[in-house]
Amino acid sequence: MLKQDTMAPDFSYQDSRIRELLDCVHEIADLGALGALAEWDQNTSMPAGAGEVRGDQMATLQGVLHERWIASKLGQLLEELSNEVVKQDSFTDADRGLVRETRRAYDRATKLPRKLVEEMARVQAASFEAWRRARENNDFPRFAPWLKRTVALQREIADRLGYDETRYDALLDQFEPGMTASKLDRLFAPIREVSLTMLRRIQESGHTVDDSCLKGEFPVEEQVILSKRLLRGMGYDFSFGGIAESPHPFTTSFGSPFDVRLTIHPDKHFIQPAVMATIHEGGHALYEQGSAQTLARTVLAGGASMGAHESQSRLWENPIGRSIPYWQGQYAAVLEAFPQHFANVDISTYVRALNKVQPSLIRIEADEVTYNLHILIRFELEKALINGDVAIESLPGLWNAKYREYLGVEPANDAEGILQDVHWSSGFGYFPTYTLGNLYAAQIFYALHKAFPNFDERLESGDTSFILNWLREKMYVFGAIYQPGELIKRVTGEPPNPEHFVRYLTNKFEAVYDLPKTTK
């Protein structure tokens, strides 16, 4: 069993309305879990020919879920409880989170007419297909009408969901409760600045990193064995999870911490993608496995937001998983999996290779210095599309201009430009949570260092359990009880603050690229 604190958050079962609410919520979570299972299956096992009938099954499930949400009992319970849980001390934080997050989902289910939801789902399916083919054939005009339709529907959804400042905020709030575009602008400005500066400093230094040690012949079976070993080393519990292969790595859970699975997509000739995806997805998975068991089958199981989730994948992947102390503790697994290949590669060469900086066209291949610039380009275009009046036809040109400006590279075609990401086939507002994750991750990383002055020494010894235990106790166990802003404050002692990321990036890459130090 997962180690569970006896102080784990719990509901105040003595109020019968909380119990009734839980009954409704459990049923909805169970049906949602079956939907998540169908998606997991679709990505890992489902035969190609079953796509259409699976679409029917999912549509039926959505219909049943919609019925459940709009049931009058649920609305009435939420109406009654929303004020009371905040005011009365007899309710617990878990009660408050339950009512708040269930209400968010309820509002979404009731504010959006079923017809709109169904049309969005249909457009998403068609748009995904159009995107896939457009990317294959480097043919943006094929995708453009679907993108136009998606923008229109997303604007309608935003208007129905409501917002205080800009329309984009309504979409953002779906993934990052409480976040707005103007807050992001303030949080992201220093990140933009430090990324551009660091990239320029590295390029001007003329220093380079050789990552050839990560390339060679790496049979998939051995990579999977290595991934399992690294996951065990992180504290991921296979009795509540499993690993599979899929075209794009992802992590999923099914309404509880008891079943949290992840995928990787090994490259036979390059070890980095599977290794780093393992640690990244492992971070997501540890967060999900760490939710209090009491939160199972509620909307509170799992992460507080997409940004909070990404903070954990990034924390494990970058500040921890691309550091020398981590690999001093874990390199034996790499050596054991590929003894001949790594026999003459020392740890610092290996870790330097994992940290190579190279402005590129493709977001998912980006290093830590350039990654957020890719995200900022998308964030700026998304705001313009949703709040402003950008013509779809002008997007490829805008995209390319921003890549020239931020990264000094220019796509030769739209396949490696605006068509590279799947996200816009389904909607808007998700991208910024990646950079938010990096921001939160750096802040949590320094909080960990503060809590454990001998952080590096413990990590070097191969021990990661002190990190996991601290994260569980401070963060994971609470699931979505606290909104992300409050959660980060509880974990680190201060609200989200980009200066930690600025410090982290500066210190780290001054060391990797042997640049003159500008800060302590």
Next chain:
Amino acid sequence: MLKQDTMAPDFSYQDSRIRELLDCVHEIADLGALGALAEWDQNTSMPAGAGEVRGDQMATLQGVLHERWIASKLGQLLEELSNEVVKQDSFTDADRGLVRETRRAYDRATKLPRKLVEEMARVQAASFEAWRRARENNDFPRFAPWLKRTVALQREIADRLGYDETRYDALLDQFEPGMTASKLDRLFAPIREVSLTMLRRIQESGHTVDDSCLKGEFPVEEQVILSKRLLRGMGYDFSFGGIAESPHPFTTSFGSPFDVRLTIHPDKHFIQPAVMATIHEGGHALYEQGSAQTLARTVLAGGASMGAHESQSRLWENPIGRSIPYWQGQYAAVLEAFPQHFANVDISTYVRALNKVQPSLIRIEADEVTYNLHILIRFELEKALINGDVAIESLPGLWNAKYREYLGVEPANDAEGILQDVHWSSGFGYFPTYTLGNLYAAQIFYALHKAFPNFDERLESGDTSFILNWLREKMYVFGAIYQPGELIKRVTGEPPNPEHFVRYLTNKFEAVYDLPKTTK
């Protein structure tokens, strides 16, 4: 795509009540498919720690399904249509099948109170656990109270479902529509007779079969590659399916012919289990993949009954899959998978080994001559338990006595005796469909020979498509439109008749064991 006859059965969509019925049925089938997916997952991927939460999810789904079934619209539609579809020519056979089979399921859903269904589910879950532990510890008394409870609940279910002759018929009818214990007694008598006679003749002859060529070292990955090749050779379509591993081989589909998957359980030291399970499950899978696409998302997709289904797994496994002509066409795959092992094994030695007869204690390891005797023992005990008044405590003794009588062997303990099968942890009435499958299979096998006088020559050439195409056209495409008795008559020209099995078993094993011929 699956080859689909343009003459495939279809519904008369012009009657609006048929369309309404289909809408209800599609929704129920979609939800059922998600349940089937959850079971598939449970057997192939689900982590051990997720059992309890998965149970909650399944219970929620059952509740939603129950609601759907008892919705008044469905009852009213079935009420109106039940008589009309039979009398009016404007309805198609597909309409008639749809109304009949949906009504069967509706009756079951409405005749059994939700409390009873839930209790049965709970008892099944607990009984399964008790059985598993009882078998592990060879401890029948641990399982006995659960078996007693199951018998009581199954009797109550039978009484509520109703029957004309004996209570057991109500349970049987769930798996084999229209079948009764007295009909089975008549059908099985010659099978009992020929099995006992053939076993005695083989034993008295002193002739033996050496199956040592099937034993050795067979890496699992190679066995899986071989299984895939054999399945492709049978005409199984991987774009609508897939293969996985699980503790017990099984086949499942998800409400349509577009997604039909199977599992195997390779033994590293014995090639027979995976090879024969592949062909057996492949037979089930071909039947499912062959349903008309028009029947997707209805209760008609898939097989006509458990007996009809077993007829296809057995047909492919035994009369075809343990024959010399089949392996003359397919042996290259075995040689390619294990070239060294089989370099000096000729086809007739290999096929003789696959047909070794050996009275044993364990049903699932039984050969064709003794298999039905294992089933008869269970059938006799089931009737006694449900119709009569056998004390649970006396079951092990009865079991052992029957094994002595029928097979001349006696279990040393209950683990290899009465505790060997999982079936009685969930209910009664299923076992006889295995023998019924063998009976149907032999009858269809001879019908195939009649349709293709050069059957063996075509099979020897490696072609199995003529068999699959014939079965699809005559049988598979109809799904559950016709009840099994009628279906067998349509396929073979006569009602179920055990004499074909008698002839088949006699001819085959006189040849395998070089016995004097008693029939042409």
